[in-house]
Amino acid sequence: xxxxxxxxxxxxxxxxxxxxxxxxxxxxxxxxxxxxxxxxxxxxxxxxxxxxxxxxxxxxxxxxxxxxxxxxxxxxxxxxxxxxxxxxxxxxxxxxxxxxxxxxxxxxxxxxxxx
Amino acid sequence: xxxxxxxxxxxxxxxxxxxxxxxxxxxxxxxxxxxxxxxxxxxxxxxxxxxxxxxxxxxxxxxxxxxxxxxxxxxxxxxxxxxxxxxxxxxxxxxxxxxxxxxxxxxxxxxxxxxxxxxxxxxxxxxxxxxxxxxxxxxxxxxxxxxxxxxxxxxxxxxxxxxxxxxxxxxxxxxxxxxxxxxxxxxxxxxxxxxxxxxxxxxxxxxxxxxxxxxxxxxxxxxxxxxxxxxxxxxxxxxxxxxxxxxxxxxxxxxxxxxxxxxxxxxxxxxxxxxxxxxxxxxxxxxxxxxxxxxxxxxxxxxxxxxxxxxxxxxxxxxxxxxxxxxxxxxxxxxxxxxxxxxxxxxxxxxxxxxxxxxxxxxxxxxxxxxxxxxxxxxxxxxxxxxxxxxxxxxxxxxxxxxxxxxxxxxxxxxxxxxxxxxxxxxxxxxxxxxxxxxxxxxxxxxxxxxxxxxxxxxxxxxxxxxxxxxxxxxxxxxxxxxxxxxxxxxxxxxxxxxxxxxxxxxxxxxxxxxxxxxxxxxxxxxxxxxxxxxxxxxxxxxxxxxxxxxxxxxxxxxxxxxxxxxxxxxxxxxxxxxxxxxxxxxxxxxxxxxxxxxxxxxxxxxxxxxxxxxxxxxxxxxxxxxxxxxxxxxxxxxxxxxxxxxxxxxxxxxxxxxxxxxxxxxxxxxxxxxxxxxxxxxxxxxxxxxxxxxxxxxxxxxxxxxxxxxxxxxxxxxxxxxxxxxxxxxxxxxxxxxxxxxxxxxxxxxxxxxxxxxxxxxxxxxxxxx
Numbered sequence: 001x002x003x004x005x006x007x008x009x010x011x012x013x014x015x016x017x018x019x020x021x022x023x024x025x026x027x028x029x030x031x032x033x034x035x036x037x038x039x040x041x042x043x044x045x046x047x048x049x050x051x052x053x054x055x056x057x058x059x060x061x062x063x064x065x066x067x068x069x070x071x072x073x074x075x076x077x078x079x080x081x082x083x084x085x086x087x088x089x090x091x092x093x094x095x096x097x098x099x100x101x102x103x104x105x106x107x108x109x110x111x112x113x114x115x
Numbered sequence: 116x117x118x119x120x121x122x123x124x125x126x127x128x129x130x131x132x133x134x135x136x137x138x139x140x141x142x143x144x145x146x147x148x149x150x151x152x153x154x155x156x157x158x159x160x161x162x163x164x165x166x167x168x169x170x171x172x173x174x175x176x177x178x179x180x181x182x183x184x185x186x187x188x189x190x191x192x193x194x195x196x197x198x199x200x201x202x203x204x205x206x207x208x209x210x211x212x213x214x215x216x217x218x219x220x221x222x223x224x225x226x227x228x229x230x231x232x233x234x235x236x237x238x239x240x241x242x243x244x245x246x247x248x249x250x251x252x253x254x255x256x257x258x259x260x261x262x263x264x265x266x267x268x269x270x271x272x273x274x275x276x277x278x279x280x281x282x283x284x285x286x287x288x289x290x291x292x293x294x295x296x297x298x299x300x301x302x303x304x305x306x307x308x309x310x311x312x313x314x315x316x317x318x319x320x321x322x323x324x325x326x327x328x329x330x331x332x333x334x335x336x337x338x339x340x341x342x343x344x345x346x347x348x349x350x351x352x353x354x355x356x357x358x359x360x361x362x363x364x365x366x367x368x369x370x371x372x373x374x375x376x377x378x379x380x381x382x383x384x385x386x387x388x389x390x391x392x393x394x395x396x397x398x399x400x401x402x403x404x405x406x407x408x409x410x411x412x413x414x415x416x417x418x419x420x421x422x423x424x425x426x427x428x429x430x431x432x433x434x435x436x437x438x439x440x441x442x443x444x445x446x447x448x449x450x451x452x453x454x455x456x457x458x459x460x461x462x463x464x465x466x467x468x469x470x471x472x473x474x475x476x477x478x479x480x481x482x483x484x485x486x487x488x489x490x491x492x493x494x495x496x497x498x499x500x501x502x503x504x505x506x507x508x509x510x511x512x513x514x515x516x517x518x519x520x521x522x523x524x525x526x527x528x529x530x531x532x533x534x535x536x537x538x539x540x541x542x543x544x545x546x547x548x549x550x551x552x553x554x555x556x557x558x559x560x561x562x563x564x565x566x567x568x569x570x571x572x573x574x575x576x577x578x579x580x581x582x583x584x585x586x587x588x589x590x591x592x593x594x595x596x597x598x599x600x601x602x603x604x605x606x607x608x609x610x611x612x613x614x615x616x617x618x619x620x621x622x623x624x625x626x627x628x629x630x631x632x633x634x635x636x637x638x639x640x641x642x643x644x645x646x647x648x649x650x651x652x653x654x655x656x657x658x659x660x661x662x663x664x665x666x667x668x669x670x671x672x673x674x675x676x677x678x679x680x681x682x683x684x685x686x687x688x689x690x691x692x693x694x695x696x697x698x699x700x701x702x703x704x705x706x707x708x709x710x711x712x713x714x715x716x717x718x719x720x721x722x723x724x725x726x727x728x729x730x731x732x733x734x735x736x737x738x739x740x741x742x743x744x745x746x747x748x749x750x751x752x753x754x755x756x757x758x759x760x761x762x763x764x765x766x767x768x769x770x771x772x773x774x775x776x777x778x779x780x781x782x783x784x785x786x787x788x789x790x791x792x793x794x795x796x797x798x799x800x801x802x803x804x805x806x807x808x809x810x811x812x813x814x815x816x817x818x819x820x821x822x823x824x825x826x827x828x829x830x831x832x833x834x835x836x837x838x839x840x841x842x843x844x845x846x847x848x849x850x851x852x853x854x855x856x857x858x859x860x861x862x863x864x865x866x867x868x869x870x871x872x873x874x875x876x877x878x879x880x881x882x883x884x885x886x
Contacts, residue, residue, distance in 0.1 A: 038866055107862045114860030 022063035029056035043095045043105045047088070054084045142198050142226050144183040145240065145277045152176035152270035160263035167258060169266040170251030177247050177273060181240040188233045197283055197347070200224035204286065220338065227283035227346050230695040234489065235280045235421055238496045241671075242413050243273045245664045249504055250405035252660035253511055265305060265403070272298035276414050280421060285334045285344040288422070292330065292386065295415045296323040302410065303402035315398035322395040326385015330422075333378030337429075340371045346425070353428050360432055368432050376429050376436035379422060383440075387419030387473050389447045394810055397466040404507025407462065412469050412503050413496035420476045420492055424485055424696075438569075441481020445573045445580075448474030450807070452583040457803035460517045461506050461591050468545060469499055471584060478577060479560035482570045487559030490692040494552040494675050498544035501668040505538040508665070509595065512655040515605030519591060520785045524600035530656025535596050537665040540672055542592045546585035547766045549759070552676035554766075557581060558758050565754035574754075578765055585769025593778035594787065601783065604652040 033052035040046055058077040065073020095105070102109040155176075156169040203224040226232075247269060254265055275294025282288045297320075304316030338344050341352045359367040383389075388396040399411050410416075423430060423440065430436045448471045455467035472495050479488030509525060510517055526535025544553030561581070564574035657665075681691040776789040802808065857868070 034870055038863060038870060041863075110862065111860040114858065 019063055019067045022066075023060055026056045026060040026063065029053075029059065041106045041108055043098065043107055044092075046107060047091050047095065051084065051088065054080065140198055141183045141187045142228055142236075142281060143200060145180040145236065145281070146274050148176040148179045148183075149270045149274035149277060153267055153274065156263050156267040156270060160260055160267065163260065164263060165259055167251055167255065167262070169263045170247065170254075173247045173266045173270050174244060174251065176270060177240060177244040180273070180277075181237075181244050184233065184236045184240050187228065188237060191228075191230070191233060195227060195229035195347075198226040198228055198281075200226065220344075222284045222286035222344060224287060225283045226281040228281065231421075231424060231489070232281055234493065234692065234695040235417075236277065238493055239276055239280065239414050240273070242496055242500050243269075243409060245667060246405050246409045246500065246504070248660055249408075249507075249664040250403070252658050253405055253507060254403060261305070265302070268298050268301040268305075269405075269409075272302070272410060272415075276418070279418055283346055285337060285346075288425075289327075289330065289334060292327065292382070292418065295410070295418060296320060296327070296386070299323070299399070299406075299410050299415055302406040303399050305403055305406070306401070309401070312401040315395070315401040319395040319399050322392050323385050326382045326392055329378045329381025329385070330383075333375050333382065336371060336375050336378060340369070340375070349426075350428055353432065356432050357428060365434055372429070373433040373436075376426070376433050377439070379426060379429070380436060380440055380443075383419030383422050383477075384443065385419075386422075387416045387477070388470050389419070389443050389474060389477060390450065393447060393451070393470050394806075394813065396470055397463050397806070400460075400462045400466050404462070404503055404510060407466070408500045408503035408507065411466065412499040416469065416473055417476070417492050417496065420473070420480065420488060423477075423480050424489060427480075427485060430480075437481045437483070439481075441478050441564075441570060441573050444474040444477025444479075444481060445576045446474070447471070448478065448580045449576050449583075452580045452587065453803050454806050456583060456587045456590070457800055459519055459804075461519055461595060462503070462510070462517055464519075464587060464591055465499070465502055465506060468502075468584065468588065471580065472499065472545075475557065475560055475577065475580075478564065478573055482560070482564045482567045482573060484560050484563030484567075486692060486696045487556065487563055489696045490559055490679070491553075491556035493678070493692055494544065494556045494672070497668060497672045497675055498541045498553055501537050501665065501672060502541040502545065504661070504665055504668070505534050505541065508534045508657045508661050510605070511661075512657060513602055513604055514652065514655075516603060517605065519594040521603040522595045522601065523598045523781075523783075524596070525602070526596040527600060528602075528654065528656070533662045533665050534657060537669045538592060538596055540669050542588045544672055545588045546770055547581055547762055548585075548770070549763045549766075550676065552672055552679070554762070555676060555679040558762055561762055562754045562758040565758070578762065581762055582765045582769040585766040586773050589770045589773035590777050590789075593773055594781075598778060598781050599783065602654060604654075 030053050033049045033056060036049035036052065037046050040049065058080055061073040061076050061080075063073070065071065065076075098110070099105055152173050152175075155172045159169045159172070201224050204220065204222040206220040208219070247266070250265065250269070254262055257265070272295055275291045275298060277291070279288050279291025279295060282291060300316045300320040303319055304313050306312045334344060337349065341349050343349065343352075353372075356368050356372060359365070385392045396411055396416070400407055402411075430440070451467045451471035451474065455464045455471065458464050458467065472491070476488045476491050476495070479485070479491060506517070508531075509522065512531070513522065516522060525531050526538070540551075544551045547554045547557045561574060561577055564570050564577060678691040776792070777787045779788065781787040805811075857864075859865075
C-alpha cells in the first residue's frame with residue numbers, strides 16, 4: 001500500500017508499518033475480547049468474545065511470521081482457525097442444549113457447582 | 116514331649132551348680148501334678164460336669180504332690196539340691212564392662228531344694244490336700260461351673276505356692292508370688308455376684324501389688340549388685356559381706372546391699388498382712404472358708420515369712436532391716452489383737468488373730484529366732500487352718516451365721532462333737548496353753564526376744580499380746596461353743612424343705628416362707644423379704660468329709676507339739692524344725708541362744724551345710740549392747756528356763772478373764788458379763804470395734820487424694836490433650852473454609868479469576884525482565 005502510494009509519486013506521509021502496529025491491533029482485539037467475556041451474560045456473545053481472542057492471537061502469530069520471515073506463524077494460524085471452527089460448532093451445540101434446559105441464554109442461570 | 120525327656124535327662128545328670136539331684140527330681144511332680152489338676156478341672160468346667168469330680172481330681176493331685184514331697188524328705192540327706200526343670204529365661208551379653216561382671220541374666224525353671232523348702236512344702240501340700248477334701252463337702256451346694264472354677268483356682272494356687280517356695284531364683288519366686296496373689300483374688304471374689312466380695316478381692320489384690328513393687332525393686336537391685344538372681348550365686352557372692360558383718364565392719368558393706376532387704380521386706384509386709392498393709396486380710400474373709408483356711412491362714416500369708424527366711428543372709432547385712440521387721444511384727448501383733456477383742460464375727464476374729472500371729476513370726480525373724488519363727492509358721496498353719504475350718508463348719512451348718520451374739524452351745528448339739536473338740540484344741544494352741552504346739556512355738560520366740568539384747572521391749576509387748584490372744588480366743592470358744600444352747604440361722608437361708616442348706620448368692624431360687632422376720636447383717640443380693648409363717652430351720656451338722664478333716668487336723672496339731680522334742684540330726688537345739696532350719700539359708704546361730712555367760716566372740720557352731728550362712732560371733736550392731744557376750748535376761752532370770760512358766764501364767768490369765776466375762780453367769784447368747792463392763796471402757800471399745808478407723812484413715816489419706824488427682828487429670832485430658840487434638844482438626848477446616856468462597860459456581864467468577872491470574876503473571880514477567 002505504501003509502495004503503491006510511493007509509485008504514484010505521492011510522498012510517504014505516514015510511517016512504515018512496523019511489527020508494533022500489528023501487535024497493537026492484536027492486543028486491542030484481545031483486550032476487547034477479554035472485557036467482553038467478563039462483562040456479557042449472553043452465552044453466545046461470550047463465545048463470540050472467545051473467538052475474538054483466538055483471532056487476536058492469530059494476528060499476532062502472522063505478524064511475527066511476516067516480520068521474521070518464518071512460515072511457522074501462518075501455518076499455526078491455519079491450524080488454529082480450523083480447530084476454532086470445529087470447537088465453535090461443539091460449543092454452539094452445547095449452548096443449544098443448555099438453552100433447552102433453562103430457556104435462557106444467560107450464564108447466570110448455571111450456578112449449581114457452588115462449593 | 117522333648118521337654119519332658121530333657122527334664123528327665125537333666126534330673127539324672129549333673130545339674131548346674133548343685134549336686135546330682137537324684138532325690139530332688141521327685142519334686143518336679145509337685146508343679147506337674149497341680150498343673151494337671153488345673154487342666155483337668157478346666158476341662159470339667161468346659162464339659163459342664165455337675166458332680167464332685169473336680170474335687171476328687173484336686174484331692175488326688177494334691178495327695179500325689181504330698182507323697183512326692185514326703186518321699187523326697189525321707190530320702191533327703193542335707194545340703195541344698197537343685198532340681199533342674201527347663202531353661203526359662205537366659206540372656207547372655209558378653210563384654211559387659213560394668214561392675215560385678217554382669218554378663219548374663221539367667222532365670223531357669225529350677226527348684227532349690229533344701230530343708231527349709233521341704234519344711235514348707237510338707238505343710239503346704241499336706242494342708243492343701245486336707246482342705247481340698249473339706250472343700251469337696253463345703254462347696255457341694257455349688258456343683259457345676261462354680262465348683263470347677265473353685266478347684267481350678269485352688270490347684271493353680273498350690274502350683275504358684277510351689278513355684279514360690281521351691282524356686283531357685285528370685286524371678287520364679289516372683290512368679291509364684293504373683294500367682295498366689297491372683298488366685299487369692301479369684302477365690303476371695305468367688306461369689307462374684309456379691310459386691311462386698313468383689314470389693315474385698317480388689318482390695319486384697321491392690322494392697323498386695325503395693326508390696327509387690329517393693330519386692331520387684333528388691334529383686335532388680337539384687338541383680339544390679341550381685342549380677343544374678345539365683346540363690347546359689349547370691350549366697351556365694353554374699354560371703355565376704357557376711358564375714359564383714361560378723362566382725363562388725365558394717366562400713367565395708369555397700370549401701371546398695373543394705374537397701375535390698377529394706378525393699379524385700381515391703382513385699383513381705385504386703386503379702387503377709389503386716390502394718391501398714393494388713394487391712395485386706397479381714398476383708399478377705401468374704402471368700403469361702405476353705406479359701407480362708409488355706410490361703411489366708413496357712414500358706415499364702417506365710418510367703419512373706421518364707422521370703423525373709425530364704426534371703427536371711429541378705430537381711431543380716433543391714434543394721435536396720437531385722438530390727439524394723441521385729442518392730443513392725445510386734446506392733447502389728449498388738450494392734451490386731453486389740454481389734455480382734457472387739458469384733459463379733461468369728462471369722463473376722465480369726466482373721467485378726469492370723470494377722471497377729473504373723474506379727475509374731477516376723478518378730479521372731481527379727482530377733483534372730485528364725486527357728487522359732489519357722490516353728491510358729493508350722494504349728495500356726497495347722498491350728499489356724501483347723502480353727503477356720505471349724506468356724507466354716509459352723510457357718511455351713513447355720514446358714515451363714517457367724518455372729519457370736521447369736522450362737523451358743525454349739526459343741527453340745529447333736530453331730531457337732533468333733534467340731535467342738537477341734538475348736539477346743541485349736542483355741543488351746545492359739546492361746547498358748549502349756550504343752551500344746553502353739554505354746555512351744557510361741558515360747559521360742561518370746562525367749563529369743565528377751566535373750567537378744569536390745570529387743571526386750573519387743574518381748575514385753577509380745578507377752579502382753581499373748582495374754583490378749585488367749586482372751587479373745589476363748590471369748591469365741593466360751594460364747595459360741597459352750598453355754599446354753601441357742602442358735603439363729605444366718606442370711607443364707609433358702610429354705611427348701613428337704614435340706615436346710617445355704618446358698619451363696621444364688622438368685623432365682625424358690626423361697627419358702629420362714630419363721631424369722633429379719634436377719635441382721637448384710638443381704639446376699641437378691642433376697643427380698645417375704646418370709647412369712649412357719650417353716651423351721653434345722654442346723655446342718657457336718658458330714659464325713661468335714662469331720663474327718665477336722666479329726667485328722669486335731670491329731671496332727673497335737674502331734675506337732677512332739678516336733679519340739681525330736682532331736683534334729685545335727686545335734687542343735689530347737690527340735691525337728693530347728694534341724695530343718697539350721698541346714699538352710701535361714702540359719703543364724705545366735706550366740707545368746709543357750710547361755711548368757713559365754714563370750715559371743717567365737718563362731719557359733721552350725722550344722723555346716725554348704726549354703727548355711729551367717730554364723731560366727733558377731734551380731735548386727737543394732738543388737739549389740741556395751742558388753743558383747745552377755746545375753747539379755749528376763750527380770751534377772753534366764754529367759755529360756757523361765758519363759759515356759761511366764762507365758763503359761765499369762766495365757767492362763769487371759770483364759771480366766773474370758774471365762775469370767777463370757778461363760779460364767781451367761782444365760783443367753785446375746786449378753787454376757789462383758790457387756791456389763793462396756794460402759795466403763797465405752798469409747799475405746801467402740802473404736803476397737805471399728806478397727807481403730809484404719810480403713811477410714813487410708814480412705815482419707817490415699818483414696819480421696821487419688822480421687823481428686825484423677826479428676827484433675829481428667830480435666831487436663833479433656834482440655835489440654837483433647838484441645839490439642841481438636842486444634843489439629845480445626846486448622847484444615849479453617850483453611851478450607853477460607854478458600855471455599857473461590858468456588859462460587861458462577862462462570863464469570865472463574866473467568867475473572869483466570870484473567871486476574873494472567874494479569875498477575877504478566878506483571879511478574881515485566882518486572883523480572885526490566886528489573
